Amino acid sequence: AVMVSLAAVWEDWGVRPSAVIGHSQGEIAAACVAGALSLEDAARVVALRSRAIVALAGKGGMVSVPLPVEQVREELAGYEGRVSVAAVNGPASVVVSGDVQGLDELLARWTEAGVRARRIAVDYASHSAHVEELHAELLDVLAPIEPQAGRIPVYSTVTGEVEDGS
CATH class of the missing domain: 3.40.366.10 (Malonyl-Coenzyme A Acyl Carrier Protein, domain 2)
Incomplete structure (x- = not known):
């Protein structure tokens, strides 16, 4: 509106x-x-x-990642069908979306590596296979x-x- x-x-x-x-x-x-x-x-x-x-509520989520999309895609290896790139908002601004467990694992890995990734306040995996x-x-x-x-x-x-x- x-x-x-x-x-x-x-x-x-x-x-x-x-x-x-x-x-x-x-x-x-x-x-x-x-x-x-x-x-x-x-x-x-x-x-x-x-x-x-x-x-879809409660079945997934989204995480904002301040990294280039190419790097994010590399880091999603092994998460096929669970977590995927949902949006590319800029050269170093990507949103991933998918299963809660997969997002938790990635968020922990990025946080440990000093990447300021953050969870987006939604409980569904928009722009992902979940929406299918x-x-x-x-x-x-x-x-x-x-x-x-x-x-x-x-x-x-x-x-x-x-x-x-x-």
């Missing part, structure tokens, strides 16, 4: 984006601002996604939503490519 509202205020002031990009729930806001999703459909996606994620268990439910509840080509190009955070929103 805040992201879409800010974009509307900026547009009212004459500031119009030539493209949009968003991360996680911000992708929904970006699609709305681009015109690929109506405000009603964007709100529906946020609400239904949030409701579905409740099923919601796939069928989300396809079902979001089936009535029909994205369309937007008036503004949308950069995909998955591919890095420009999408039309449809």
